[in-house]
Amino acid sequence: MKFAVKALSSGKARAGVVHLGSCPSPIETPCLLLSTRKGLPIFISPDLLSSLPSPDSNLLQFSPLHFSEGPSPKTISSIGGLHQMVGLHEYGFAAVARDSIQCLPECGSTNKTGASFETPCGRRLIKPVEYMEMITSMKPNLWATLADEVPAWANNKRNKTSVDRTVKWLDECIARSP
């Protein structure tokens, strides 16, 4: 992946461009990632997706937790990764553990071993090693570390703990990075 800032405003805003291996054209930033459910935008199959403006619609966000109930990381690997599995070979995927709709961080249940999420399959605790197993099998272009996400009204102690844990998990994720 390559990212370059192309222009700066008089303030902090910047216009840039992102080059991803799987995308044939570079993508201008700021850009909107399309949210997906199990790798596909809701109601939009690949043949319909191609009718959206390109390359602006070529970057998709997904949550590995959408696949908690299958297919397994082993099966996803044998298919060849997420791009292959959902038939979007020329698109870029960014993995984030949480989405804003159905995989919501449950900071009260998160502990030192892993992050907890409310999902359609119930509450799940994900450890860095499991998260990285999913990332390795899915092969997204970009991925965010597993984090201990807390809401803005968390108290100081909880806030500090979340930062310490997130940094620790970042190291563990990097260590297992494909």
Place this chain on the structure above:
Amino acid sequence: MALRFEVLGRFNRARAAQLTLPHFACQTPLFMPVGTQGTIKGLTTDQLEEIGCQIILGNTYHLALRPTSELIDELGGLHKFMNWPRALLTDSGGFQMVSCITNLYVAGIFYTQWHFAYIFQVSLLHLADITEKGVTFQSPVDGKPMLLTPEESIQIQNRIGADIIMALDDVVRTTITGPRIEEAMYRTLRWVDRCIAAHKRPHEQNLFGIVQGGLDPVLRDICVRGLVDRNLPGYAIGGLAGGEDKDSFWRVVAQCTAALPEDKPRYVMGVGYPLDIVVCSALGADMYDCVYPTRTARFGTALVPEGVLKLKHNAMVNDTRPIDPTCACMVCKNYTRAYIHCLVTKDAMGSQLLSYHNLYYMLQLSRNLHSSIVEGRFVCDFLQKMFPKGDVPEWVCNAMDVAGIDISSCCSS
């Protein structure tokens, strides 16, 4: 008359033809997906064109309720309203009112999921009443009694603007016996005259009559001759696909196709399963419609040459093969059974992808029937894949006997 029907090839009773309608030149045999509310659930009109859909069926009853035929007319007709450039067929609106309670209850579950719940209220069906005037029923919207007459049905269909419109018939289920069937058959003939008189657009829309008569060959014969006398552009065989046994079903189709004119299209309403379509085509029918492919997709079932594949099954969890390796559709080219399994019944995309595949399968079946009827191998190829052990059902063997098609190579006995 606003159509041309030209037989291009035959094999005994089976025909491959070109049916030229105002909006599209179609090849028969053909399958028509059902687009109840001006849309096929899960697919856009672009996708339907892409997979080779030729005619879509719209339900007059649903469209008349919502958004009303007047609004559709005002906005330029259903083709324009739903952005479908090819052909459309509307039914008369009668069947929806007297359909089996069980079917609509099941449908109600799905329509609830797709936010059409208020259309299907089971209580409606208890109050459908048929008289010489028409069909009286209770409006599901406000409970008022409403009457659908042959005249009203045709007026609504004139406003909707489909290429083919259906006469309002008095339809009874074939599982019923007694004088009601005879009454319904004669009434159907009287109503078709009223439909013909009410039809304001005969040069743009083709009115098809519907053969009724239950499972009684005498009644069916009277009805066929009565409709043929009226010299309509095309004919449908109605009152089937409602739970009668297969042996009775094919015999009625065989009798009607033998008696209906050679040079006009024959439409078997509500059919159906791929096997039924192959058999009816062998007996000389040309057009079919059914909700089965899309409805079964929403249950997680895919249509394949061997029969059906239940994607919900645990065996699919890690199966990295496509649904059908011989299928060229977008779904089979891009997706594994494992991925579809994780979607079905949990995410709308599962229904969408399976609906896409199932319709592609039915339309490909139609194309194969059209292109292979001339060669005469069409029945055997199909049966060999579906019954590899040679256990072809007896009713199919009997029907093929009458159709004059030798399937001994596909049968074990």
